[in-house]
Amino acid sequence: QVQLVESGGGLVQPGGSLRLSCAASGSIFSFNAMVWFRQAPGKERELVARIPRAGIIHYAESVKGRFTISRDDAKNTVFLQMNKLKPEETAVYYCNAFDFLRNFWGKGTLVTVSS
Numbered sequence: 196q197v198q199l200v201e202s203g204g205g206l207v208q209p210g211g212s213l214r215l216s217c218a219a220s221g222s223i224f225s226f227n228a229m230v231w232f233r234q235a236p237g238k239e240r241e242l243v244a245r246i247p248r249a250g251i252i253h254y255a256e257s258v259k260g261r262f263t264i265s266r267d268d269a270k271n272t273v274f275l276q277m278n279k280l281k282p283e284e285t286a287v288y289y290c291n292a293f294d295f296l297r298n299f300w301g302k303g304t305l306v307t308v309s310s
Contacts, residue, residue, distance in 0.1 A: 197221040197299045199290045204304030209282055211308070215275040217290030217301060222271060224248060226292045229266055229273040233286035233306075243288070244275060280308045 198220040207213050215231070223229055228247040234240040244264035245253040252264060263276040273290060287303040 199301035201304035217273040219271040230291040235286040
């Protein structure tokens with residue numbers, strides 16, 4: 196059982212930046228992809244960014260140019276750098292380790308974008 200623990204959330208002003216981390220208890224290289232999701236109040240969970248073992252990185256259209264996903268396989272950690280944050284991006288951000296045969300989720304970290 197792989198444990199995922201998100202950190203780095205908190206209160207940030209509109210236009211500000213945060214860097215989220217997702218630390219895994221096992222190898223993230225064993226998964227097809229690592230993914231960041233978010234769920235805003237009253238909305239469905241949405242995919243924010245996806246990074247595979249190797250290949251094309253995917254971002255939601257709304258965050259392109261502002262967010263950057265990265266990974267450090269040696270440290271079993273995935274990051275999400277978020278810049279120019281908007282109030283509507285207030286949400287719980289979740290880390291997901293995806294594979295066709297297994298799927299693990301963190302419990303999330305709250306990001307609040309407000310003045």
